[in-house]
Amino acid sequence: MVKAVILDIDGTLVDSVDLHARAWQEAFAEFGHDIRYDKIRSQIGKGGDQLLPVFLSRDDQKKYGEELEKYRGELFKTKYMSQVKPFPRVRELLERIKNSGKQIALASSAKKDEIAIYKRIANIEDLAEEEASSDDAERSKPHPDIFEAALKRLHNVSAQEAVTVGDSPYDAIAATKIKMNCIGVLSGRFPEADLRAAGCSDIYRDCADLLDQYDQSMLAEKKAA
Numbered sequence: 001m002v003k004a005v006i007l008d009i010d011g012t013l014v015d016s017v018d019l020h021a022r023a024w025q026e027a028f029a030e031f032g033h034d035i036r037y038d039k040i041r042s043q044i045g046k047g048g049d050q051l052l053p054v055f056l057s058r059d060d061q062k063k064y065g066e067e068l069e070k071y072r073g074e075l076f077k078t079k080y081m082s083q084v085k086p087f088p089r090v091r092e093l094l095e096r097i098k099n100s101g102k103q104i105a106l107a108s109s110a111k112k113d114e115i116a117i118y119k120r121i122a123n124i125e126d127l128a129e130e131e132a133s134s135d136d137a138e139r140s141k142p143h144p145d146i147f148e149a150a151l152k153r154l155h156n157v158s159a160q161e162a163v164t165v166g167d168s169p170y171d172a173i174a175a176t177k178i179k180m181n182c183i184g185v186l187s188g189r190f191p192e193a194d195l196r197a198a199g200c201s202d203i204y205r206d207c208a209d210l211l212d213q214y215d216q217s218m219l220a221e222k223k224a225a
Contacts, residue, residue, distance in 0.1 A: 002162065005102055005103075009106055009118050011188025013086065014121055015086070047141065050142070056068075087208070102219070103130070104130075105128065109133075109170075132147070141170040144178045164180055183204065
């Protein structure tokens with residue numbers, strides 16, 4: 001039986017993946033690295049600790065990795081955060097999950113202060129009981145640390161009794177590492193084939209589509225046993 005649903009945020013609840021990619025691209029350029037947008041976008045879903053090593057040498061990471069990540073964070077807040085919009089019917093989906101008696105947690109590679117803003121944008125501040133961010137884990141996705149931190153904050157829920165909903169392959173990889181089922185949504189515009197290959201059990205267009213098909217999804221009681 002599914003006791004809890006753990007939801008990713010960026011690309012799942014709010015439309016922010018493109019914006020994060022632009023902020024990272026600008027930040028890399030500020031530090032002398034001209035990196036193609038599509039290369040960066042394919043890595044969104046990871047935290048800075050996992051994204052930076054893809055593009056920077058060990059020496060560059062030591063020299064200015066922390067400074068670059070801080071610059072990226074401030075740039076995103078000042079230039080891009082105001083452009084983030086919620087996906088349709090996100091609040092309705094969380095209400096359906098909550099009304100079915102399941103616990104809800106958010107688990108994101110974003111920083112804790114960003115999650116607070118996202119919750120306001122998505123109008124779910126009163127629905128998400130627990131949350132875990134990159135601040136709560138030693139390693140961000142695709143490592144499972146953030147999901148493990150979220151599970152610890154839920155009441156009496158094992159990984160096998162929870163389902164995660166995410167938009168990126170990194171959500172699925174992290175979930176499957178601890179034997180937790182993952183529902184994929186295409187709202188982050190990652191290829192469906194990549195989501196399936198990473199371990200997503202079911203795929204939906206977005207949160208609204210998952211809500212429309214809730215009774216046939218693994219969240220429904222008849223498929224949760």
